[in-house]
Amino acid sequence: MDKWEMYMEIQQLLKKGFSKSKVADKLGVSRATVYRHLKRSPSEMAEWVESLQTRKKKLDPYKELILNWLREHPDLSAAQVEDWLMERYKEQLEVGESTVRAYVRELRVEYKIAKESSPRDYEAIPDSPMGEQVQVDFGHTKQKTSDNKEVKLNFIAFVLSNSRYKYKEWLDRPFTTQDVIQAHENAFQWFCGIPGELVYDQDSLIVVSENGGDLILTKEFQHYKQTRNLNLRVCRKADPESKGKIENVVGFIKYNFAKYRVFNNIDSWNEQGWEWLNRTGNRKIHNTTKKRPVEVFSLEKQHLRPVSGNINFLNNHENSITRSIHKDNTIRYLSNRYSLPLGTFHKHEMVSIKETKDRELLIYNSETGELLAKHQIPDGKGQLIKDRKHTRDRSKGIDTFIDTVAKRFEETETAYDYLDKLREKYPRYIRDQLQMILKETKQNNEQLLTAALSECIKRNLYSATDFSDIILYLKRQRQVHDTTNDKAETVSPLNSISGWIIETEAQKRNVDAYTVLLEEGDQS
Structure with a gap:
């Protein structure tokens, strides 16, 4: 309802016998507004309303700017509009809060920019004494x-x-x-x-x-x-x-x-x-x-109590953010997981963390300040950032196992060299390889083990299976020598591939199997 319509409505309600207070209630305005309108005659009111249409307002030079703000941010408050204006035009603009509030309200009505709001309720609390x-x-x-x-x-x-x-x-x-x-x-x-x-x-x-x-x-x-x-x-x-x-x-x-x-x-x-x-x-x-x-x-x-002196604070681990350690020896920070050395979960409940300017995450022992881990912070989320050094040290058990096996040989150093190359060749199965060789060392004497080791190195055979085959071959050779009591060197047959290879016999099929295959070929 514009001002002229309101004026005419006030006049009509008064003629019907309503009091000024009732008129204000029915129209949803203050009594002061009703009194102010009644001070003017119809001709004066008409002139005043017409003057409002042509009168230049104080905020008109900023109209387009305010309109852009309201259109871009419909929930913008008049108070924030006032602050933004003061921030930009503090030296040249003097305007009251009510002026800005009224101007923003008029723009919203004229350009149909409804205000979005999400009110929040607060309970009144008595003011404390000054300085308390x-x-x-x-x-x-x-x-x-x-x-x-x-x-x-x-x-x-x-x-x-x-x-x-x-x-x-x-x-x-x-x-x-x-x-x-x-x-x-x-x-x-x-x-x-x-x-x-x-x-x-x-x-x-x-x-x-x-x-x-x-x-x-x-x-x-x-x-x-x-x-x-x-x-x-x-x-x-x-x-x-x-x-x-x-x-x-x-x-x-x-x-x-x-x-x-x-x-x-x-x-x-x-x-x-x-x-x-x-x-x-x-x-x-x-x-x-x-x-x-x-x-x-x-x-x-x-x-207020005066501030006495200045306090200097060292930028140390005690003043860092703390994080709980999870049982998988990781902590969570900014939606990512970061690894810690194995066993940290059983030693500490909390660690201190600090982010550097270079986007590095430093993880400290909260009590001693010892640096436990350092990771680069990634851009994404939901990632596991893991230091390879924090994985289980599986080499310690293997090293001990190699020591145990190597010490079963007379030539320990030669055995170490052989087992190290075995480890390079079979990194995933080294434990199985060592178990097979250890079994042989328990079942055979040192002389036979030394001969087998020497033969494997000579022929470049780095496999526990080859090592077992060489031992079996040497045993057979010794049995032949013991039977003939002949220490002369055995002459290898012309058709043999190598004298140290175990003799094997090819699998023989029944003749009926070949007959079946031939009959199937004729039918096809």
Whole structure:
């Protein structure tokens, strides 16, 4: 309903006897709107409506830009439109929130751009006294890059409960406990002091467990808590209302600052974030307090405990992300599995990991800092990244087995050379080969074994089967010599292939088999 139609409807309802309050209720407008319309005569109202059609509005020069934003992102809020305008035209544009809100609303109606929304409910919590409390939480977003790729960004946010004064810090990788501690130091510098209480969710970088109210902190954060003399409180599970202020801040950061913003690099992203805090996050009038956080903060910071000195943190294994070791001696990181040396699962429950700038994953012993493994991080997901050194060392058992077999020969060194070549020829069946030779060493004397070994090397026969055949041949030769008592060298038959080969007899078929074959040939 346009303004002239509303004016005429108000006049008609009043003539029917409705009160001004009832007219406002029926039309869904405020009583102030009804009173404002009634101050004008029909001619004055007509002139005013006509003037609205031709009057130039303050945001008209930016109309096409705002329209493009709304068409590309239908769920864009008027508050975010205002922030984007201030970011681009801060020096030349002075405009109020209500002006932007009304202008965006009119554009939506005129160009039929419906607003998509997904509201979230929060419970009201009484404000804490000045300087008493800061609430802390984590969040993440997925942003488009300048080359239209997608990157996941993580942030930590802080808000002073009384003034709603905010601080945030971003990383393009997962936070470590060291990062969290450093972010606290930066936040305390931003706030110019430390509040009386810090409220957290049950995050694994800070809290190991909440044992009936007794907090068990991670080792490094416990040390930091004692160093800074911090008073911590952790929210109970499934109780977001107790930190509703920071929940709102996380949503504000996601949907006002980050949404549809293009990511270039983490340094410029953080710079833009701090500018946004000064321009919008801490300067915009808060919907609940109806005050600007920056103005209230000027009073609240006087109630904060001063920050004494700076704390330096070493970039060591104790401040890394931790991961559980699975029974197959792997850990999981960014949807991939990474191998560890065999036996690590039985020695340790957890390991520390750290990602380097060169996309390498370093895995440490959480207690000693010993480097257990190093892997290159791949681009894909669902992969097993395995170091060959982490496979079972199958050579140790074979080496011991070779020692056992070689020591059964008089010429041990010669036996080692022979067995090593056997290993090269039959790498997959070396154990079977060694078992066959070991069996021969147990059944024959050293003299016969030495002769067989020498004959195999001489004739280049590297096989346990050949070794057994040579022993059998030598035994037969000795039996012939013992029978004839003739030490003269036996003359080999002319048709024999070699004197050392065991005599074999070809398989003989029955004549009937050949007859059957011939008959089948004639039939075909």
